[in-house]
Amino acid sequence: MPYDWNFSIVLQYMPQLLWGGLHTVLLSAACIALAVPIGVVLGVIRHQRVRFLAPIAVVYIDFFRTSVALVLICWCYYALPILLGVNLSTFTAVTIAIGLQASAYLAELVRAGLGSISTGQWEAARALGMPGTMRLRYIILPQAARRMIPVFFLLVVEVVKTTTLAGIVTYPEIVYEAFRVSTEVYRPVETFTIAGLICFAFLFVTGRIAMRLERRYAAVER
Amino acid sequence: MAYEWDFAFLWVLWPHLLVGLAGTAKLWAVALICGLGIGLVVGIFRTAPSRILRSIGTVYVEAIRNTPGLIQLIWFYYAIPMVTGWQASAWLAAVVSLSIYTGAYSAEIYRAGIASIERGQWEAARAIGFGFGAQMRYIVLPQALMRMIPAFGNRAIELAKATTLASTIAFGELLYTAKVIAEDQMRPLETYTAVTVIFTVILLPVSYGCVWFERRLARRGGVHRD
Numbered sequence: 008m009p010y011d012w013n014f015s016i017v018l019q020y021m022p023q024l025l026w027g028g029l030h031t032v033l034l035s036a037a038c039i040a041l042a043v044p045i046g047v048v049l050g051v052i053r054h055q056r057v058r059f060l061a062p063i064a065v066v067y068i069d070f071f072r073t074s075v076a077l078v079l080i081c082w083c084y085y086a087l088p089i090l091l092g093v094n095l096s097t098f099t100a101v102t103i104a105i106g107l108q109a110s111a112y113l114a115e116l117v118r119a120g121l122g123s124i125s126t127g128q129w130e131a132a133r134a135l136g137m138p139g140t141m142r143l144r145y146i147i148l149p150q151a152a153r154r155m156i157p158v159f160f161l162l163v164v165e166v167v168k169t170t171t172l173a174g175i176v177t178y179p180e181i182v183y184e185a186f187r188v189s190t191e192v193y194r195p196v197e198t199f200t201i202a203g204l205i206c207f208a209f210l211f212v213t214g215r216i217a218m219r220l221e222r223r224y225a226a227v228e229r
Numbered sequence: 230m231a232y233e234w235d236f237a238f239l240w241v242l243w244p245h246l247l248v249g250l251a252g253t254a255k256l257w258a259v260a261l262i263c264g265l266g267i268g269l270v271v272g273i274f275r276t277a278p279s280r281i282l283r284s285i286g287t288v289y290v291e292a293i294r295n296t297p298g299l300i301q302l303i304w305f306y307y308a309i310p311m312v313t314g315w316q317a318s319a320w321l322a323a324v325v326s327l328s329i330y331t332g333a334y335s336a337e338i339y340r341a342g343i344a345s346i347e348r349g350q351w352e353a354a355r356a357i358g359f360g361f362g363a364q365m366r367y368i369v370l371p372q373a374l375m376r377m378i379p380a381f382g383n384r385a386i387e388l389a390k391a392t393t394l395a396s397t398i399a400f401g402e403l404l405y406t407a408k409v410i411a412e413d414q415m416r417p418l419e420t421y422t423a424v425t426v427i428f429t430v431i432l433l434p435v436s437y438g439c440v441w442f443e444r445r446l447a448r449r450g451g452v453h454r455d
Contacts, residue, residue, distance in 0.1 A: 010311045073432040075390040078404060078424050085417035090232055164295075171297040175397055182299055195307040203296045203304060210295040 010196075017197045020188040024198075027184030028205050034101060034170045034180060039163060041106030042113050049110065050117020051143065064114065071111035076169045079104040084176040097178040101170065109166050116158055120151035153224050160217030164210050171206070181205065238414050239423055249406025250427065256392045256402060259324050261385055264331025271332060272339025278361060286336065293333035299394055302326040306398050319400035323392070331388050338380040342373035376446065382439035386432050403427065 049064045051057075071079075083104040088095050095103075124147050132142040174183030185202040189195040239246070274286035293301065306322035309315070346369045354364040396405035403424060411420035 069433060069436070070429060073386070073429055073436050074425055075393050075404075075428050077390075077393040077396070078421065078428060081404070081408070081417075082421040082425055085411065086421045089418045092232075168297040171299045172394075174299075182297070182303070185300075185303075196304065196311060199300055199304040199307065203300045206297055206300060207292065207295045211291065214295060 012197060013194060014197050014201070016192050017188065017194055017201055020192065020198075021201070023184050023188055024181060024202055024205060027179060027181035027202075028209070030178070030184075031167065031170050031173075031180040031206075032209075034098065034105075034173055034178065035163070035167045037098070037102045038106040038109055038166050038170065041102055042109035042166070045107070045110035046113025047117055049114035050121065053114060053118040054121040068111040068114050071108045072115070074108065076105060076108055077172050077175065079108060080172055080176060097173065097176050101173040101176065101178055105166060105169050105173075108169075109162065112162055112165075113159075116155055116162065117151070120155040121147060123154055124151050157217045157221035157224065160213055160220065164213050164217075167206075167210060167213070232418065234419060235416070236419050236423070238416060239410075239419060242410055242414075245406055245410060246403065246423070246427070249401060249403040252400065252406070253389070253392050253402040256320075256323055256327065256395060256400070257385075257389050260327035260331055260392070261388055263324065263328035264384075264388065265335055265381070267328060267332030268335025268339055271336035272343065273365060275336060275340045276343045290333045290336055293330060294337075298326070298330050298391055299397065301330060302394050302398065305329075319395065319398045322398060323395035323400050327388065327391055327395075330391065331384060334387070335381065335384055338377050338384065339373075341380075342377040343369055345376055346373050379439045379443035379446065382435065382442065386435055386439075389432060390428075 049068060052060045052064045053068070055061075080101055083095070083100040084097065087100065087103070128146055128150065129142060132146040137145070170180060171182045173180050174186065177183065181202050185198050189198040192198070271286045271289055274282040275290070277283060277286075302322065305326040306317060306319070309322055309325065310317045315321075343365075350368055350372065351364055354368040359368065392402055393404040395402050396408060399405060407420045407424045411417040414420070
């Protein structure tokens, strides 16, 4: 039998889905906010081969890059509270899991970005008598950041996609809300089609921004 | 109070985890083979002379890469029975969804690999009378495939991670098995720690292997041995 699609009934629940979408964005923002400082510090440590700290950074980065986001989320949600003896909200648990994993990816991005700056820049800064942190802060990082920003946006896309897993541990983001809507109207395919379209619209635009930035920064450097 | 770790129950229940791991491996292998096949076709579409084929490829890749895998999986879980009239099966939904997901990403790998082959190779093949299909089959792909291997390795790792999504539709892979054990034994800490360790122990060597192979390729200057 041909299925008769009915989007109109699902569209009535659009505000609820968009509300879930807003939570997705909030959660992603929190994950990024946690990932950026850790990622930058680890990336610098890796690039500068800081003694004692660099091997620790390698272990951290390799562990999080090869671990599975959903497993980390389950671990932080079910296991971490037992270990710490405190209650964690789903928001906190998921932010820790995805934020830490994203920081590992970001660290590799920062390391590659710093590595792409020619040694001449370091030498010139040293010739001006700048100390190490100042060289990094005023000469190297601003140039490296410019090259990292397009890839950073792609990382943001990945983080947003990963936060949809938070619904599994009952955080009310878009997939969770879509489940609630679909049980209410009994139209799962239409509901998840619309949820997918909302995600697509958001992520596609983010991806385009990344492409545009990449082209613009590439033009500046030429 | 300090938590008392106790892995003893896992020592008894490890056959269950092993069955879960086998489920993960089966899903991974089937989805990888199907995904690489889909990716090859779409990747060629993306580099084909026909504009229609190129657009079909682009729409597919953009649609899949810009939506979360979880939404795709759930969508297929509900949509497949609707289209085919079969009963909803977690295995089928997981295989279809993960194959299509991997197909989109590997299509980009094929496309980049194909694009990395110099124009001259195509032109030389055309000069000796090869059509598009023959140029691709005999000249370009054999050279490009070698360069793609590290990227495929990374894709395989990502797919292994993505198989855990199937736990949400109750397919018996490793994470789902762990969830059942954790609830049954009321020991989530040990169980999820064990799953984390299992994944890391398996995926880390593969990841290092990819890096090693990539370095080796770079040292040899790609695959120019002629």
